Amino acid sequence: MGDRQGVAGLGQPWQSSQALLLLPLALIAVITGVEVHSPEDFHLASALVIAPALTASFAGPRTTAAIGALTVMAQGLIGLLHGELATANRIVQLITLTVLSVLVVIYCAIRDRRHAQLVRVRSVAEAAQHVLMWPLPERMGLLRIASLYLAAEDEAQIGGDLYAATRAFGGVRVLIGDVRGKGLSAIGEAATLLGAFREAAHRRPALTDLAESLEQSVQRYAADFEPPEEAGERFATALLVEIPDGYPVVRMATCGHPPPLLLCQGRRVTVPTLHPSPPLGVQGDGLGPGPAGRELDEIPFEPGDTLLLYTDGVIEARDADGRFYPLAERVARWCDAPPDALVQHVQRDLIAHTGGRLDDDAAVVALHRTSTARGRQHVRIIDTGTFHQSTGPDPTTG
Numbered sequence: 001m002g003d004r005q006g007v008a009g010l011g012q013p014w015q016s017s018q019a020l021l022l023l024p025l026a027l028i029a030v031i032t033g034v035e036v037h038s039p040e041d042f043h044l045a046s047a048l049v050i051a052p053a054l055t056a057s058f059a060g061p062r063t064t065a066a067i068g069a070l071t072v073m074a075q076g077l078i079g080l081l082h083g084e085l086a087t088a089n090r091i092v093q094l095i096t097l098t099v100l101s102v103l104v105v106i107y108c109a110i111r112d113r114r115h116a117q118l119v120r121v122r123s124v125a126e127a128a129q130h131v132l133m134w135p136l137p138e139r140m141g142l143l144r145i146a147s148l149y150l151a152a153e154d155e156a157q158i159g160g161d162l163y164a165a166t167r168a169f170g171g172v173r174v175l176i177g178d179v180r181g182k183g184l185s186a187i188g189e190a191a192t193l194l195g196a197f198r199e200a201a202h203r204r205p206a207l208t209d210l211a212e213s214l215e216q217s218v219q220r221y222a223a224d225f226e227p228p229e230e231a232g233e234r235f236a237t238a239l240l241v242e243i244p245d246g247y248p249v250v251r252m253a254t255c256g257h258p259p260p261l262l263l264c265q266g267r268r269v270t271v272p273t274l275h276p277s278p279p280l281g282v283q284g285d286g287l288g289p290g291p292a293g294r295e296l297d298e299i300p301f302e303p304g305d306t307l308l309l310y311t312d313g314v315i316e317a318r319d320a321d322g323r324f325y326p327l328a329e330r331v332a333r334w335c336d337a338p339p340d341a342l343v344q345h346v347q348r349d350l351i352a353h354t355g356g357r358l359d360d361d362a363a364v365v366a367l368h369r370t371s372t373a374r375g376r377q378h379v380r381i382i383d384t385g386t387f388h389q390s391t392g393p394d395p396t397t398g
Helices: 004-008 012-036 045-055 061-081 088-132 183-200 207-225 327-334 339-354
Strands: 143-150 161-168 171-179 236-244 249-255 261-264 268-270 297-300 306-310 362-369 379-381 387-389
Touching (some): 012 045, 045 088, 061 088, 143 161, 143 339, 171 183, 171 306, 207 236, 236 306, 236 362, 261 327, 268 327, 306 339, 339 362
Antiparallel strands (some): 171 236, 261 268, 261 306, 306 362
């Protein structure tokens, strides 16, 4: 296998490794020179093993093997000049240095192989993330959007949290959810929920009907793939959000998911009160109405306001003392920040709060309303959960 420079690429990494290579070479030259010109009772040659060990920290197996060979040759040169090359002590030193150099080279080869495997795994994870959870656009309709995803599982790019957005019925519809479990084991349910949303969001005019469609998809997935020992334990929380172009409101249907934060200009943060409803895949059981009884909530959403959606991995993240992350308190400092800056603030603050280690997947989506469309119809949802529209141009056109 090639040197580590080959894995890292050409250019600056290669030049840096070349510069670092001068250190073990200088070390071999200095130790050899000092040993040759020192009295016979002064022994420094054993320090030559530092050279290959040092090389292994920045170079690959081939370069490390070359430095190891130079150290063995230097050891032999010292013995030859001292007239003790054939002595038992010098032979033992040569054998020991050779064995140690070989072990260091083997370590380099294993390390670089694992590094290459990790690079491939990361590339596959990133590709899977883009296939399952498409990146949200920076702008959609009248919204500016920013998102954040932090996977709890080491080296993973995806997990049990999910989000998606689409244009439908004259506005923007957004899903944020959290399936049971975390990391790679939750990807199957997350993919099912995302696929169901992308399909049903364009077919179901009312959010309550969309929630029912997602409920059916989760139930089918559980029936097909739920192990017998986990019967009844497969579920997902979700929050469905609809922001019409022509009306300064946001409509929401919750399925056991934490309510969003509404950030208004002037450092004012409110938590909307949503009708309680059980997670997807849970048929009541005293937790609230079943899927057919999910209710719709509507609150004002004026231009300049920001709606911050999140999963429980954010608010349940703990610091070293076991304290939960105070999301509402922290974001009050950044009410006037644009969505991308707001998400970056949350990311840095959350990582600092947890010391860089999350116990659960975490996702955040910031939706900032820039304006309200003029000259379009107003759309509202009546108690039956169906759309009622006044006469006027079609909101889906123009």
